[in-house]
Amino acid sequence: MTDTILKLDGVVKEFAGFRAVGGPGGLSFGVRRGGFLGLIGPNGAGKSTTFNLISGVMPPTMGRVTLDGTDISALPTAGIAALGLGRTFQTPRAFGSLSVIDNVMVGLAHPEESPLAALLGRWKSAEKQLIGRAEAALERVGLIQRRHDSVSNLSGGELRMLEVARQLVREPRILLLDEPTAGVDPALQGKLSEILAGLHAAGTTLVVVEHNLGFLMSLADSVVVLQNGALLAEGTPDDIRRDPAVIAAYLGADHEA
Amino acid sequence: MIQSLILSTLMFGAMFSVLTVSLNLQYARGGMINFGTVAYFAAGAYAYAIFTQEPPSGLDQYAFGFDLPWWVGFLAAGLAAMLFALVTGWPTLRLRGEYLALTTFAFAEVFHSILLNERRIGNGSVGMANVERPDPASIGLDDTLGYTLAACALMLLTAWLFHRLLASPYGRLVDATRDDEIAAESVGKDTARVRLQIFVISAIPIGFAGALYAMITTLVAPALFTAEVTFFVWIALALGGERTIPGAILGTLALVFFQELVRAIPFETVRGAQIAASAEEVITGILFILVLRWQPWDRLSRKAGS
Ligand SMILES: Nc1ncnc2c1ncn2[C@@H]1O[C@H](COP(=O)(O)OP(=O)(O)OP(=O)(O)O)[C@@H](O)[C@H]1O
Ligand SMILES: [Mg+2]
Numbered sequence: 001m002t003d004t005i006l007k008l009d010g011v012v013k014e015f016a017g018f019r020a021v022g023g024p025g026g027l028s029f030g031v032r033r034g035g036f037l038g039l040i041g042p043n044g045a046g047k048s049t050t051f052n053l054i055s056g057v058m059p060p061t062m063g064r065v066t067l068d069g070t071d072i073s074a075l076p077t078a079g080i081a082a083l084g085l086g087r088t089f090q091t092p093r094a095f096g097s098l099s100v101i102d103n104v105m106v107g108l109a110h111p112e113e114s115p116l117a118a119l120l121g122r123w124k125s126a127e128k129q130l131i132g133r134a135e136a137a138l139e140r141v142g143l144i145q146r147r148h149d150s151v152s153n154l155s156g157g158e159l160r161m162l163e164v165a166r167q168l169v170r171e172p173r174i175l176l177l178d179e180p181t182a183g184v185d186p187a188l189q190g191k192l193s194e195i196l197a198g199l200h201a202a203g204t205t206l207v208v209v210e211h212n213l214g215f216l217m218s219l220a221d222s223v224v225v226l227q228n229g230a231l232l233a234e235g236t237p238d239d240i241r242r243d244p245a246v247i248a249a250y251l252g253a254d255h256e257a
Numbered sequence: 258m259i260q261s262l263i264l265s266t267l268m269f270g271a272m273f274s275v276l277t278v279s280l281n282l283q284y285a286r287g288g289m290i291n292f293g294t295v296a297y298f299a300a301g302a303y304a305y306a307i308f309t310q311e312p313p314s315g316l317d318q319y320a321f322g323f324d325l326p327w328w329v330g331f332l333a334a335g336l337a338a339m340l341f342a343l344v345t346g347w348p349t350l351r352l353r354g355e356y357l358a359l360t361t362f363a364f365a366e367v368f369h370s371i372l373l374n375e376r377r378i379g380n381g382s383v384g385m386a387n388v389e390r391p392d393p394a395s396i397g398l399d400d401t402l403g404y405t406l407a408a409c410a411l412m413l414l415t416a417w418l419f420h421r422l423l424a425s426p427y428g429r430l431v432d433a434t435r436d437d438e439i440a441a442e443s444v445g446k447d448t449a450r451v452r453l454q455i456f457v458i459s460a461i462p463i464g465f466a467g468a469l470y471a472m473i474t475t476l477v478a479p480a481l482f483t484a485e486v487t488f489f490v491w492i493a494l495a496l497g498g499e500r501t502i503p504g505a506i507l508g509t510l511a512l513v514f515f516q517e518l519v520r521a522i523p524f525e526t527v528r529g530a531q532i533a534a535s536a537e538e539v540i541t542g543i544l545f546i547l548v549l550r551w552q553p554w555d556r557l558s559r560k561a562g563s
Binding site for chain 2: 056057076078086087089094102107112118121163167
């Protein structure tokens with residue numbers, strides 16, 4: 001029996017009657033604890049929506065999502081994040097009025113982040129301890145030199161790495177990344193690949209949506225393929241590359257395995 | 258005459274600055290549009306009057322008068338505004354932008370009409386006159402100077418506390434919540450709570466200012482607490498450039514100075530005074546349009562920055 005950390009059971013999401021996720025029988029799959037799952041499929045297959053359902057950004061129309069045995073289908077986003085789930089967005093999100101380092105600091109569970117602590121001025125020592133962790137995260141994603149910049153000065157690829165840093169600093173048990181290499185240059189992709197391999201080795205569960213299969217298939221230990229919101233195939237990267245249904249629907253006929 | 262103009266500008270300017278600074282916290286930092294500001298101000302003023310006045314007698318229609326010392330009334334004013342913010346904020350803060358603006362406006366209108374029609378609160382439209390107040394002469398000051406200093410103290414204390422509140426990890430969380438709620442939620446922050454906290458915290462000084470207003474005018478009546486107060490504070494905030502606390506204060510002082518100036522002109526006839534009052538409104542409107550059109554504060558800060 002494998003140890004499943006995240007489980008989807010018959011999950012359905014409808015937008016005004018249009019079933020974006022679920023297909024005829026609802027979407028079900030599990031993610032192994034410590035595993036590295038690649039989630040792929042054509043544009044509009046429902047990958048990002050699936051992330052939104054897992055992280056509570058929108059509630060499922062039907063079905064159940066469980067994290068470590070806890071039903072999280074009805075929990076708010078913040079509650080799910082507090083259980084140790086991290087995620088990034090396909091369009092990177094940043095706090096536009098804050099500096100790069102403050103964008104990462106917000107990611108930390110700050111013990112003195114209350115109105116009272118602010119008024120009493122008793123946050124400075126906690127802040128000093130945490131700032132080192134934020135700087136270490138920025139170092140890992142190659143943004144340490146930009147730490148005092150305003151985020152409005154960052155490029156698209158840099159914003160994506162900033163969002164990764166904001167999640168890294170939280171040390172989530174399970175991390176969902178939505179197209180982390182989109183718009184990121186090859187050197188930085190190499191760095192990202194190292195980071196993910198490092199997290200994987202340290203036991204973090206990873207679920208990664210990616211159209212960059214060269215990147216994904218070298219890292220993932222299992223793959224789920226979605227099409228029209230339904231599960232098309234599930235297996236190891238090698239199985240998936242050879243699956244005729246996947247080749248027809250997503251990889252294309254002249255795909256080189 | 259010049260001296261009394263300066264003093265009354267400072268007195269009312271500082272008092273209304275408390276409202277503008279609080280609104281600055283709600284709007285510029287919290288991202289919430291509150292068009293019901295006057296209701297928290299009125300809640301403070303009425304709470305102060307009710308706690309300090311004598312029990313009803315004779316023609317009084319109000320039901321409560323606790324005859325307590327002024328400072329109890331003052332604290333009650335802050336508490337009343339806070340509770341009113343909790344009650345109005347809790348159901349409405351999931352609304353955004355103009356929806357929140359409309360709901361808060363509606364709450365304030367309902368509150369106003371309750372004050373007007375429920376005579377047991379404060380004598381209905383007549384209001385409560387001769388509100389008790391501490392006598393500045395007891396510390397050797399005349400009335401105007403005493404209340405001017407009190408208003409300035411309340412303004413400075415509010416500005417200092419809000420500055421302290423925001424220059425902190427909590428302030429960073431407030432900014433993050435306004436910038437991108439979903440991103441903040443995704444790192445485990447309870448943004449609904451942050452928004453309610455900011456809404457409630459910023460109402461407290463507004464309640465204190467209401468108590469001070471009741472002391473200065475010695476009268477609380479529904480006619481003093483109309484939507485005009487809300488719009489006055491919003492205009493002052495826009496004039497001051499809405500981003501910084503000093504800007505909010507300067508905008509308010511400028512607007513109050515302008516109004517006091519018009520009121521200080523001696524008129525021979527009632528007709529003349531009426532014309533002046535209308536002219537004042539027209540000129541306020543024109544000033545407002547000019548400031549919005551030319552954004553002088555933005556230009557200044559850009560110049561200072563480059
Ligand atoms: N908020 C929404 N309202 C209405 N329809 C939506 C919404 N979000 C997603 N959809 C629809 O759901 C379907 C799945 O979208 P989703 O973004 O999950 O696809 P995806 O697999 O992430 O695609 P891509 O590879 O292009 O990112 C699409 O048809 C999309 O139009
Ligand atoms: Mg997507």
